[in-house]
Amino acid sequence: MSIKTGARLVLDLGGPLLWSTCLAAHSTVPCRSDVCAAAAVQDNRWNCSSSTDGRGGAGLCACSAYPYxxxxxxxxxxxxxTTPMLANVTDGVNPLYPVAFPVHAACAPxxxxxxxxxxxxxxxxxxGAPLSLPSQVAASLKVERKFALCLPGGGGTGAAIFGGGPFHLLVVPEEFGMVxxxxxxxxxxxxxxxxxxxLDVVGIALNHRGADVPPDSLALDAGTGHGGVMLSTVAPYTALRPDIYRAVIEAIDAELRLIARxxxxWPFERCYQRSAMWWTRxxxxxxxxxLMLAGGQNWTIVGASAVVEVSxxxxxxxxxxxxAAAAPAVDHSPAVIIGGHQMEDxxxxxxxxxxxxxxxxxxxxTMTRCGNFDFSIGSQ
Structure with a gap:
């Protein structure tokens, strides 16, 4: 995501903080403050914790955090x-006017x-942590604690929208415009x-036929934090724990046995001749x-979301x-990490x-894609 200086921040769905490199001369936040208390409410993906130091004199101290x-x-x-940020207010179609607001962030080397x-x-x-970007936008601008992501596939520019919808896309026919x-x-x-x-996923199916995924292997243990199906904007592709992966590969082999391999x-195990595939919109x-969800709904991954063209x-x-090394190191052992490729478009x-x-x-x-959010006019 671009910020007002033209610099860019990586989006991390699980991150509790906004952090970046800082100038040598920067403001600090007192350790005996609500902001510092909020900075201490961090997730436990690492063996670091927030702290304070003794700088400032006269019994004062500066708040520290541990960006990850x-x-x-x-x-x-x-x-x-504390640092200023600049965003564009939007009606869901175009940027309307810029708005500046302060955010609390952690400095990093x-x-x-x-x-x-x-x-x-x-x-x-x-x-949803107190110092996450959507929480701070909501508090500063008095909007909903809600955000939307539309990650672009095949290059182009997507959109990150904070505060709720509606969300319009430039499409034809027009009835698809209100996504x-x-x-x-x-x-x-x-x-x-x-x-x-x-996500509360109870099973995985290939062409509507269930893969032989071990019972309860997809469940999240709320006590230990192990298992479950996690969404990630930093994992490049969906990664599955080895026992689940083997079950899915066996199912894909059964479904695609007639397509020439x-x-x-690397890191993909099953590859096929492009000329043997059926190409669609x-x-x-x-x-x-x-992904068979509790309650009976499915999130269906198909077409460009399920396949990557390597040549x-x-x-x-x-x-x-x-x-595989392509899957990022994530503590607390999710059963499945849904990666960025599967969320594109x-x-x-x-x-x-x-x-x-x-x-x-x-x-x-619906004949559109994330690049059709037209926020090119001064979007920040």
Whole structure:
């Protein structure tokens, strides 16, 4: 996400803080303050905790926090500071006017940027924690504690919208324009151990035939924080625990046995000849993957969401074994991590007040995509 200076922050759905590198001269926050108390309410993905130091004299001290890099698992101590942010108010179609507001963020040393994408200066935490970006936007601008993400597939610019909808997309025919009218909503689960967003998934099906996933293997243990199906904007592809992965691979082999294979392309194990695939408006159609949700709904991963093109000759099933290096290190052992590729060109909404998750499904089916949010006029 771009900020007012043109610098960029990585979006982390489980992150409790906003953090970036800071100038040597920066403001600090007193340790005996509500903000510092909120900074101490961090998730437990690492063995760091918030603290204070003795700087300031006259019995005063400066508040510190421990920003966390979700890609390499590193954390470091840094001052809590106040910094201005600038966003554009929108009607869901175009930016209307800019609005500035202060946020509290943690400073971080440059070394903590390791493994982040080139040009990133920090991370924007999107969890429900008090100092996450959506919580601070809601408090400063008096909007709903709600945000939407539309991650672009195939390049282009997506959208991060804080405070609720409606959400319009530039599409033809016009009846597809109000995407927010077609969202499916379910309750999400929170893992008290890491602050992440989890879906209550009870099974996985390939082409509507259930994969032989071990019973209860997808459940989240609220006491230990283990298991469950977690949403992640920092995992590149959906990663499955080895026992679940093998069951899904066996199911995909049964469904795609007539499509000619090509050699594996790391980190993908199952790859196929592009020329043997059926190509549709939603991308190469191989098999639909249904995440079977409690309550009877499905989140269907299909077409471009289920497959990644690795060359002009081959496309691969876009799910990886959690043991592979491509899956980021995440504590508390989720059973499944739904990665960014599977969320691309989907509009997803997180309602932090109602604990609800909304999803559109693959937008290519309605002849649009996330790049059709037209926020190019000075969008910040």
């Amino acid at each position: 890099n979700p890609l390499n698992g590193q954390c470091a101590r840094g001052d809590v500071t 440059g070394a903590l940027l390791g493994s982040l994408p080139s040009g990133a200066v920090g991370v924007a935490g999107l969890s 927010s009218n077609g969202l499916s909503y379910i309750s999400y689960l929170r893992n008290p151990k890491n602050g992440g967003f989890y 090509t050699p594996p392309s 939603i991308g190469p159609y191989t098999a639909s993957v249904d 002009q000759e081959a496309a691969c099933f876009a799910f990886v074994d959690m043991g 989907n509009l997803v909404v997180f309602d932090l007040e109602k604990w609800q998750f909304g999803f559109s499904g693959l937008l290519l089916g």
